[in-house]
Amino acid sequence: xxxxxxxxxxxxxxxxxxxxxxxxxxxxxxxxxxxxxxxxxxxxxxxxxxxxxxxxxxxxxxxxxxxxxxxxxxxxxxxxxxxxxxxxxxxxxxxxxxxxxxxxxxxxxxxxxxxxxxxxxxxxxxxxxxxxxxxxxxxxxxxxxxxxxxxxxxxxxxxxxxxxxxxxxxxxxxxxxxxxxxxxxx
Amino acid sequence: xxxxxxxxxxxxxxxxxxxxxxxxxxxxxxxxxxxxxxxxxxxxxxxxxxxxxxxxxxxxxxxxxxxxxxxxxxxxxxxxxxxxxxxxxxxxxxxxxxxxxxxxxxxxxxxxxxxxxxxxxxxxxxxxxxxxxxxxxxxxxxxxxxxxxxxxxxxxxxxxxxxxxxxxxxxxxxxxxxxxxxxxxxxxxxxxxxxxxxxxxxxxxxxxxxxxxxxxxxxxxxxxxxxxxxxxxxxxxxxxxxxxxxxxxxxxxxxxxxxxxxxxxxxxxxxxxxxxxxxxxxxxxxxxxxxxxxxxxxxxxxxxxxxxxx
Amino acid sequence: xxxxxxxxxxxxxxxxxxxxxxxxxxxxxxxxxxxxxxxxxxxxxxxxxxxxxxxxxxxxxxxxxxxxxxxxxxxxxxxxxxxxxxxxxxxxxxxxxxxxxxxxxxxxxxxxxxxxxxxxxxxxxxxxxxxxxxxxxxxxxxxxxxxxxxxxxxxxxxxxxxxxxxxxxxxxxxxxxxxxxxxxxxxxxxxxxxxxxxxxxxxxxxxxxxxxxxxxxxxxxxxxxxxxxxxxxxxxxxxxxxxxxxxxxxxxxxxxxxxxxxxxxxxxxxxxxxxxxxxxxxxxxxxxxxxxxxxxxxxxxxxxxxxxxxxxxxxxxxxxxxxxxxxxxxxxxxxxxxxxxxxxxxxxxxxxxxxxxxxxxxxxxxxxxxxxxxxxxxxxxxxxxxxxxxxxxxxxxxxxxxxxxxxxxxxxxxxxxxxxxxxxxxxxxxx
Numbered sequence: 001x002x003x004x005x006x007x008x009x010x011x012x013x014x015x016x017x018x019x020x021x022x023x024x025x026x027x028x029x030x031x032x033x034x035x036x037x038x039x040x041x042x043x044x045x046x047x048x049x050x051x052x053x054x055x056x057x058x059x060x061x062x063x064x065x066x067x068x069x070x071x072x073x074x075x076x077x078x079x080x081x082x083x084x085x086x087x088x089x090x091x092x093x094x095x096x097x098x099x100x101x102x103x104x105x106x107x108x109x110x111x112x113x114x115x116x117x118x119x120x121x122x123x124x125x126x127x128x129x130x131x132x133x134x135x136x137x138x139x140x141x142x143x144x145x146x147x148x149x150x151x152x153x154x155x156x157x158x159x160x161x162x163x164x165x166x167x168x169x170x171x172x173x174x175x176x177x178x179x180x181x182x183x184x185x186x
Numbered sequence: 187x188x189x190x191x192x193x194x195x196x197x198x199x200x201x202x203x204x205x206x207x208x209x210x211x212x213x214x215x216x217x218x219x220x221x222x223x224x225x226x227x228x229x230x231x232x233x234x235x236x237x238x239x240x241x242x243x244x245x246x247x248x249x250x251x252x253x254x255x256x257x258x259x260x261x262x263x264x265x266x267x268x269x270x271x272x273x274x275x276x277x278x279x280x281x282x283x284x285x286x287x288x289x290x291x292x293x294x295x296x297x298x299x300x301x302x303x304x305x306x307x308x309x310x311x312x313x314x315x316x317x318x319x320x321x322x323x324x325x326x327x328x329x330x331x332x333x334x335x336x337x338x339x340x341x342x343x344x345x346x347x348x349x350x351x352x353x354x355x356x357x358x359x360x361x362x363x364x365x366x367x368x369x370x371x372x373x374x375x376x377x378x379x380x381x382x383x384x385x386x387x388x389x390x391x392x393x394x395x396x397x398x399x400x401x402x403x404x405x406x407x408x409x410x411x412x413x414x415x416x417x418x419x420x421x422x423x424x425x426x427x428x429x430x431x432x433x434x435x436x437x438x439x440x441x442x443x444x445x446x447x448x449x450x451x452x453x454x455x456x457x458x459x460x461x462x463x464x465x466x467x468x469x470x471x472x473x474x475x476x477x478x479x480x481x482x483x484x485x486x487x488x489x490x491x492x493x494x495x496x
Numbered sequence: 497x498x499x500x501x502x503x504x505x506x507x508x509x510x511x512x513x514x515x516x517x518x519x520x521x522x523x524x525x526x527x528x529x530x531x532x533x534x535x536x537x538x539x540x541x542x543x544x545x546x547x548x549x550x551x552x553x554x555x556x557x558x559x560x561x562x563x564x565x566x567x568x569x570x571x572x573x574x575x576x577x578x579x580x581x582x583x584x585x586x587x588x589x590x591x592x593x594x595x596x597x598x599x600x601x602x603x604x605x606x607x608x609x610x611x612x613x614x615x616x617x618x619x620x621x622x623x624x625x626x627x628x629x630x631x632x633x634x635x636x637x638x639x640x641x642x643x644x645x646x647x648x649x650x651x652x653x654x655x656x657x658x659x660x661x662x663x664x665x666x667x668x669x670x671x672x673x674x675x676x677x678x679x680x681x682x683x684x685x686x687x688x689x690x691x692x693x694x695x696x697x698x699x700x701x702x703x704x705x706x707x708x709x710x711x712x713x714x715x716x717x718x719x720x721x722x723x724x725x726x727x728x729x730x731x732x733x734x735x736x737x738x739x740x741x742x743x744x745x746x747x748x749x750x751x752x753x754x755x756x757x758x759x760x761x762x763x764x765x766x767x768x769x770x771x772x773x774x775x776x777x778x779x780x781x782x783x784x785x786x787x788x789x790x791x792x793x794x795x796x797x798x799x800x801x802x803x804x805x806x807x808x809x810x811x812x813x814x815x816x817x818x819x820x821x822x823x824x825x826x827x828x829x830x831x832x833x834x835x836x837x838x839x840x841x842x843x844x845x846x847x848x849x850x851x852x853x854x855x856x857x858x859x860x861x862x863x864x865x866x867x868x869x870x871x872x873x874x875x876x877x878x879x880x881x882x883x884x885x886x887x888x889x890x891x892x893x894x895x896x897x898x899x900x901x902x903x904x905x906x907x908x909x910x911x912x913x914x915x916x917x918x919x920x921x922x923x924x925x926x927x
Contacts, residue, residue: 066215066223068252072487076187079204080211080483116220195696225611274812294814296768315816317698355698379701383692 002155003175006160008128011144012041015126016048018142020055023093029057030092034064034110035081037099037157040173041128045097047169058092060085060115067109081083089118091127095142099157099175101127102149104138129155129175147177189488190308191481194359195319202363203222206328208480209473215252216476226255226486229286230377234277234301235261235312237293241447242312242322243303245471246267246289250479255286255486277301287486291313295352310481314349322446323356325477327364329470330401333442338365342387343395343437345371345427346405346454347416353446354405358384371395372405375416376462392427396436403444404454406428430456434464442466499523500914501536502873505544510848520549522871525913530867531623532718542916544875548843551863552872552912553853555825557649557728557752557800559584560617563604564593568711569629569805569892571605573713574825576926577612577803577890579918581825582874582907585862586615587854590622591650597622597633599641612919614926616872618644618858623662623673629653632662639669644858647674650775653769654680656713663714663723672726672750672857675714677735678776682706685814689762689777697766699815710735712717712781715742718749721852727751729802731776733786740795741841741927750857752800753787755824755831756897760784766898768812770818771897774802788840791849798854799846801828806891823891827884829876830903836878843878871914878905878921890924 003011023029028184029049033042039061049055063081065071070141071078096110107125114123133151155177164171187201194202216234217224227316231250235243243259260280273292280288281304288307295315302309313319330337342361348393361368362385370381371389381388384426389395396402407423417423429443443455443465451457459465500522507518507530519534520527544916569577578586588605590596596605602619609617621643622723625631626693626791627650635646646666652661653675667674683706688694711727715738718725730736730753742749754775761781765772790796804821810820829850835841840848851874855863862872884901886894910918918924 063211066225066483071225072229075189075488077484080208082211083214112224115225117218272809272812273814292814294816296815299768300812315698351694352698355696378695379690379703380692380695384695 001130001174002177003145005172005174008144008173009044011128012044012059013048015142015144019045019049019095020053020140026055027055027115028091028093029055030060030087030089030094030178031057032060032062032085032096032114034095034096034098034106035061038097040159040171042049042097044169045126047080047137058087058116060087062110062113064106064109064113067113069105089120092120093122093124095122095124095126097126099127100129100155101125101138101140102131102133104134104136107138108136124126128157131155144156149177150179152180154178187484189485189490190302191310191320191485192196192302194313194320194323194338194363195318197363199363202324202360205477205484206323206331208484209324209328209477211329212479212483213473213476215479216274222252222254224254225483226250226253226286229486230256230258231287231288231289231482231486232280232285233257233259234280235259236273236297237289237313239291239313242291245474246312246478248475249482252475252479253482255482267310273297273402274300274304278304281305281307284489286489287482308485308488310485313352315352316355317352318356319352319437320356321474321478321481322353323360324401324481325470325473326357326444327360328473328477329444329466330442332473333466333467334400337361340366340400340425341365341398342368342401342403343371343389343399344368344403344405345392345395345429347376347407348372348381348405349376350441351405357403358386362386369395369399373417373423392433393436396433399437399441402429402434402437402441406446406448407450407453428453428456430459434459444470447471498914499536499539500542500544500911500916501534502549502875503534505547505549505875507549507865508843508847509865510868511551511852513844514627514632514879515844520865520873521860522873522911522914525871527865527867527869527881530865530903538876539864542875546877546879547669547741547908548878548897550847550874550876550878551708551865552584552874553582553803553829553850554854554860554862555583555803556587556798556858557592557882558588558803558825559588559805559821560614561587561805562592562608563601567892568807571608572612573890573892574803575609575615575617576924577614577825577869578821579910579912579926580756580907580924581827582829582910583636584615584758584858584872584874584910584912585618585622585824587618587644587858588683589647589649591627595622595627597618597625597627599634599637602638602641602643612913612920614924616862616912620647620674622646623648624653627651629655629658630779632665635665635669635671635687639671643671644860645672645674645675645726647728649676652676652678652680652710656717656802660721663717663721663725667721670724672724674726674728676728677707677714679706679710679848682709685816687777688765689779691762691780693762693765697768704732704779704783704887707732707776708738711738715747715749715776717740719747724905725749729754729757729800730787730790730796731757731779731783733783733907736786736790736795737748739790740793743795750797751795752798752854753791754800754802755828756822757787758784758791758799758835759831760897768815770813770815770896770898771899772847773815773818773820774822775820782822785849787793788835791835792840792845797857799832799849800827800854801825805891806895808894811895821895823886823893823896825891827896827898827903830855830884831898872912873911874907876905877908879907879910880904882906888920
């Protein structure tokens with residue numbers, strides 16, 4: 001295990017503070033989680049923003065599968081995940097939230113998906129874990145923790161315990177590292 | 187999921203569920219302002235239609251274009267074609283251009299299968315004779331899931347020309363695989379031999395078929411059979427097997443009415459039933475694009491490798 | 497003339513009811529002696545140990561396509577394929593182009609056969625002019641030219657009045673009228689057997705009753721006229737039953753069944769392979785069983801191939817558009833041998849169905865191996881395993897439902913008039 005529930009919650013709280021420090025006009029904030037791992041993190045960040053600054057930030061989820069550059073590489077296509085955007089992105093400051101950023105390709109796909117939805121004022125990226133094997137010039141604005149790994153490893157956020165299925169706030173979070181479990185560039 | 191989509195017969199339930207779930211996500215894409223995603227950018231899809239069908243061809247074309255594929259329509263009447271070159275020659279010629287998927291419609295059962303046996307590209311059957319029309323059945327299942335929340339345990343009545351209907355066959359296989367009960371009814375001349383072998387119940391009357399049905403599907407009477415000898419007259423067909431609100435009372439109160447289109451108004455369905463609830467005909471059409479996007483997403487680009495036996 | 501001694505085999509001579517170990521000496525084109533432990537100085541020796549020594553097979557129903565459709569088959573290629581399958585006598589159907597409804601065509605076929613065919617060829621003439629089912633052909637002149645039977649095979653004489661006259665008139669020449677029994681109004685475009693398979697495939701069905709109705713009519717007409725009716729390619733349990741009853745009440749009727757209708761059911765068509773499309777179509781498993789039983793009971797007299805060559809491009813089309821029929825000479829024995837292995841037929845019954853019975857129906861001097869009979873002999877190794885590849889066969893066409901099939905048992909040697917014309921390891925030996 002790379003990160004336990006308490007560490008994750010601490011990191012998210014710190015990231016919420018950073019978001020507040022960096023953005024002048026907080027009323028335009030729109031947290032967009034990338035399924036699956038980014039969605040519970042985006043929700044937790046929104047809760048943190050409410051507690052810290054009394055802010056009701058919009059939360060959405062955006063599937064990147066149809067924008068991925070590797071979608072057709074395999075015989076069996078990656079399953080699609082829900083996209084639920086409760087509001088237009090125009091003129092919003094969108095923070096893309098993902099559990100792990102590695103090559104940067106998912107963030108690239110998410111930005112393309114986002115730009116097809118409208119014209120945000122700005123796009124920022126928040127990631128719980130940065131593995132650092134960047135293949136594209138993608139910068140992360142809010143990092144939970146930098147964790148160097150092998151490129152063949154799989155690093156992923158898992159929910160456990162009560163309410164895990166539904167992604168309830170009390171579900172325990174953890175980030176696991178599975179050595180050699182991912183293919184090249186995962 | 188298997189490469190290519192030739193029919194619903196033999197398709198695993200899990201694969202049907204995968205297609206439906208993918209289709210629901212595709213439907214969300216269709217509700218955006220920009221209804222286009224780059225997934226199949228640079229990919230080409232050939233619509234190979236030997237039988238004219240503006241509706242199905244357009245549906246596949248929109249689906250392909252929403253996924254950013256290049257869609258090439260190749261239409262030819264089989265009669266002019268068979269004189270100059272064989273169907274397999276045509277298909278092989280197109281395959282040599284390395285398409286990522288070939289969508290085939292033909293008026294004779296089995297042609298998409300024969301073509302698929304020869305091609306490296308995955309073949310999607312867009313309707314072959316009286317055999318199968320898998321994407322129609324899948325979009326019908328999608329519509330039922332949307333309306334009823336499930337298929338398992340539902341009672342489905344399919345009414346009309348079962349013998350000559352590919353829509354009926356694909357839907358029979360689809361609904362049965364997904365756990366529904368299926369009944370068929372129509373003029374005895376339009377019920378195929380040993381239809382029970384498909385797993386359905388052949389009802390003796392429209393009323394028996396409708397009794398307690400959750401889903402009522404009326405089939406189109408093909409134009410060339412309107413004047414045929416399989417039933418005495420259109421008036422008699424409409425009176426015995428045409429659906430209207432009065433006859434629909436035998437079905438469940440919340441039964442929905444489906445039709446693959448285009449409707450012969452006053453024959454298969456009364457005018458007002460064709461247009462309004464409980465008919466869901468336009469939802470079927472709408473879901474058709476999303477469903478075909480799902481099929482293209484799951485299939486396009488999966489060309490057989492040269493060493494694989496074809 | 498050369499002498500051939502066939503030694504050490506199991507002799508199956510159904511005409512004489514013989515099934516025993518015996519040697520066979522052929523001389524001057526005929527059987528010179530039958531017996532055990534024979535020696536023959538200077539004779540060519542054929543080792544038949546482990547083999548069945550049978551009268552050369554007689555096919556009373558084949559399509560050799562010449563004249564007119566030589567791209568599918570001709571008399572030379574058909575004759576070579578025939579002897580490769582053990583057939584030493586072949587009766588060829590009249591649906592050539594031009595139709596064999598004129599003594600000149602009959603002459604032409606026999607002339608070509610004399611020059612090019614290793615098998616003996618017997619033309620069947622059309623029953624009606626142009627196979628149109630309207631006007632009788634000149635039966636007397638055709639028999640004089642060499643026709644052995646009359647048939648509009650491939651088509652059906654739907655007009656019962658015409659059929660009655662054809663049967664009545666055939667009594668003048670005392671030759672069988674062979675009928676392709678299918679009621680066109682019931683077939684109505686059907687391409688596979690009507691039933692669960694046609695329903696699954698979504699292809700138009702051809703109901704069994706189309707054959708049964710027609711056989712019933714022709715049996716009544718045969719009874720009325722006293723003519724010799726021969727029912728070609730029986731495919732249904734209903735027709736077998738009608739034939740059984742008619743035989744019991746003394747109607748002069750004979751019947752044949754094809755290897756494919758004995759071995760394959762309509763489920764073979766589930767892959768839409770046009771090489772499973774025949775007329776009549778492959779029927780249900782129950783029909784197949786009834787045909788096997790009919791053959792075992794003697795209600796069906798003969799096994800006939802209905803060898804029907806079609807070019808690859810003609811079969812590589814939509815199932816509905818493909819011409820019906822399959823080639824059959826080179827696989828016939830191997831396919832029906834399964835019935836012997838399954839205990840449905842004795843080897844002697846099989847020999848009768850392939851030789852003496854069809855010879856009797858066509859009144860040919862063939863199908864027997866007693867002293868003085870023609871030296872037409874087929875040797876079968878019932879244990880030899882082989883794989884059938886139509887591309888390596890002798891027919892010009894490849895439309896077989898058995899491509900790539902592994903078989904046990906095959907024809908290893910064929911002799912016509914005492915001459916070796918086929919050897920499994922050396923091929924067809926004919927100039």
